[in-house]
Amino acid sequence: EKGGYEHFMLKEIFEQPKSIHDTLRGRLLVDEGIIKMAGIWDHLDRISQAQKITIIACGTSWHAGLIGEYLIEEFARIPVEVEYASEFRYRNPIINENDVVIAISQSGETADTMAAIKMAKEKGAFIYGICNVVDSSIARVTDAGSYTHAGPEIGVASTKAFTAQLTILSLIAIKLGKHKGHLSNQEFMRLITELDALPKKVEEVLATTNDITKEIAKNFVDAQNFLYLGRGYNFPAALEGALKLKEISYIHAEGYPAAEMKHGPIALIDENMPIVIIAPKQGHYDKIVSNVQEIKARKGKVIALVNKGDTQVSAMADHIIEFPETSECFSPIIASVPLQLLAYYIAVFRGANVDQPRNLAKSVTVE
Ligand code: M6R
Numbered sequence: 001e002k003g004g005y006e007h008f009m010l011k012e013i014f015e016q017p018k019s020i021h022d023t024l025r026g027r028l029l030v031d032e033g034i035i036k037m038a039g040i041w042d043h044l045d046r047i048s049q050a051q052k053i054t055i056i057a058c059g060t061s062w063h064a065g066l067i068g069e070y071l072i073e074e075f076a077r078i079p080v081e082v083e084y085a086s087e088f089r090y091r092n093p094i095i096n097e098n099d100v101v102i103a104i105s106q107s108g109e110t111a112d113t114m115a116a117i118k119m120a121k122e123k124g125a126f127i128y129g130i131c132n133v134v135d136s137s138i139a140r141v142t143d144a145g146s147y148t149h150a151g152p153e154i155g156v157a158s159t160k161a162f163t164a165q166l167t168i169l170s171l172i173a174i175k176l177g178k179h180k181g182h183l184s185n186q187e188f189m190r191l192i193t194e195l196d197a198l199p200k201k202v203e204e205v206l207a208t209t210n211d212i213t214k215e216i217a218k219n220f221v222d223a224q225n226f227l228y229l230g231r232g233y234n235f236p237a238a239l240e241g242a243l244k245l246k247e248i249s250y251i252h253a254e255g256y257p258a259a260e261m262k263h264g265p266i267a268l269i270d271e272n273m274p275i276v277i278i279a280p281k282q283g284h285y286d287k288i289v290s291n292v293q294e295i296k297a298r299k300g301k302v303i304a305l306v307n308k309g310d311t312q313v314s315a316m317a318d319h320i321i322e323f324p325e326t327s328e329c330f331s332p333i334i335a336s337v338p339l340q341l342l343a344y345y346i347a348v349f350r351g352a353n354v355d356q357p358r359n360l361a362k363s364v365t366v367e
Contacts, residue, residue, distance in 0.1 A: 006348075008355045009155035009248070013340045017203040019150040019160040020333070023167040030196045033189060035175040039128065039144040046126050048076070048179050050100035054093070054125075055082045056116045057104040058364065060158040060243060064165035065104050066236035067332055071169050074329065075177030075191075085116035086367065097124035105129070106153060106161035107363035108136020115367070117141055130168050132161045146172070155355045156362050157248050159340045162240060163202070166333050170195060194327055201324040201334055209321050209338040216303060216319045217345035223274050226253035227265060227300075228339075230278035231288060237278055237332035241339035248354045249347035258291040271299040276342070277317075278335050281307040283328035292316050303342070305335050 005011035027036050040047060053072060055065035062084055069080040083093070085103075089112060095101065101120040105113050108131035117127055117138065129145030131138050132153065139145060148164035174191050177183040183191070220226075226245055230238035239255035246253045256265055258277065269275070275295055279288040289312050295302055296316050304310075304317035307325040314320050321338045347354045 007155065007344075009157055009159060009344055012153055012155050012160045013337065013344065014206055015151065016160050016163050016337060017199040017206070019164050020167050020202055021199040022149045022151070023164045024171070024195065024199070025149070027171055028192055028195055030192055033185075033192070035171050035178070035192065037146055037171060037175060039146045040172060040175055043126065043144050044179060047100050047128065048176050049098075050078055050126075051098045053078050053080045053100045053102060054088075054095065054120070055080060055102045055104065056085045056088050056113060056120070057082075058085050058110055058112055060162050060240060061104040061106060061113075061165060063236045063240040063243065064162055064169065065102070066239070067166055067233055068102065068104070068169035068173070070233050070236075071173035071329055072176065075173040075183060076180055077182050078176070083116075085110065085112040089116040089119055095120050095123040095125050099125040100128060101125045102128045102130060103138055103142060104165055105136075105138050106132040106148075106158055106165075108133045108138040109363040109365050110138070111365050111367045114138055114141065130165055132164065154362070156357055156360050157244055157340075157343070157354065163333050163336060167195070167198070170330065191327070194330055198326070198330060198333055201326060202337055205323045205334050205337045209323065210341060212321055213338050213341040214345045216321070217342055217349055219319070220274050220346055221349045223251055225268070225273060226251055227268070227273060227275045228253060228255040228278075229258040229261060229275060229291065230255075231258045231284040233328050233332050234278040234280065234283060234335060237335050237339070238276070240332075240336060241276060241278075241343070244340055244343035245346065247360060248343055248357050249350055249352055250358075251346065258288060261291060261294065266294065266298070269295055269298040269300040271301070274301045274303060276303045276305070276339070277313070278305045278331075279310070279313045280305070280323075280328065280331045280335065281310065281325055283331060289313055305338060
């Protein structure tokens with residue numbers, strides 16, 4: 001049932017070209033120049049006229065929500081807040097009938113997310129669900145929604161569900177952006193053509209980075225800490241990369257926006273600190289170059305995720321992982337794949353049980 005892979009997690013990482021394709025299937029019609037999503041279409045006015053969108057989720061789904069905020073604000077120009085469901089439910093948040101709440105949950109059974117939905121419903125908000133498990137409790141309680149169609153995810157560490165969530169959020173943001181007139185036809189076509197190319201690019205990144213990440217992982221089996229840095233859309237990708245590492249390898253890892261480094265974490269950097277930095281060409285590249293210079297001046301060990309043909313960051317980095325170029329807004333979908341592989345191989349070399357890490361359950365049905 002692991003399809004020849006040693007662990008479910010590795011199988012699920014490798015399933016991503018297909019799972020992203022399945023998420024897009026029937027929704028992204030490039031030839032016709034449309035995005036078809038029944039859940040959005042049936043409630044188009046309600047959603048597109050929302051005064052505010054609040055995204056609620058936990059863990060990896062919360063990281064997807066952060067990227068969703070960037071996507072929806074950039075393309076649909078609707079203000080978005082992203083909240084941990086566990087905080088939202090206990091703090092009497094300002095939510096009313098004009099609000100839309102998007103709940104993201106792979107399992108559709110997370111207790112805190114469910115409780116947060118119920119509270120938002122009582123306040124009159126319209127609830128849109130993004131779930132992977134069909135007919136799950138959250139999918140049933142929401143007013144409308146989209147399934148991610150990533151297929152069953154068995155590994156406790158979420159991988160393909162995350163990239164599928166990002167794919168759905170991209171579709172929603174671009175669809176709303178087009179409907180609200182914030183995206184020209186040309187820009188819309190450019191974005192959907194890039195979305196359509198993602199499964200192929202993810203296939204490419206798997207083929208080109210699997211062996212490299214495995215080799216790099218061998219250097220960090222005894223590391224005690226890791227920093228993950230990114231800017232813009234790749235800041236949440238850094239948070240997610242750090243979460244993957246800590247949950248399966250038990251190495252302490254923190255994600256940070258690269259520019260925040262100088263407000264504290266830079267004090268941690270010495271020759272023993274590995275720093276993963278996401279540095280795509282599209283997305284504040286020059287600023288990232290300066291961050292890498294600052295890290296190297298303090299002898300930190302840099303593992304850089306760069307686009308093919310990169311020179312500046314690569315010249316300074318200790319280890320380089322190349323991934324195919326795409327628009328900044330989609331780059332977390334591609335960059336996450338080598339980050340998943342890196343966490344996976346470090347954990348495997350440490351002898352950890354990657355599919356069932358200690359103290360964790362696949363769905364957190366208690367608060
Ligand atoms: O099923 P959900 O998406 O609601 O689960 C949320 C978190 O419990 C989950 O993402 C958790 O953080 C994963 N173990 C991350 O890999």
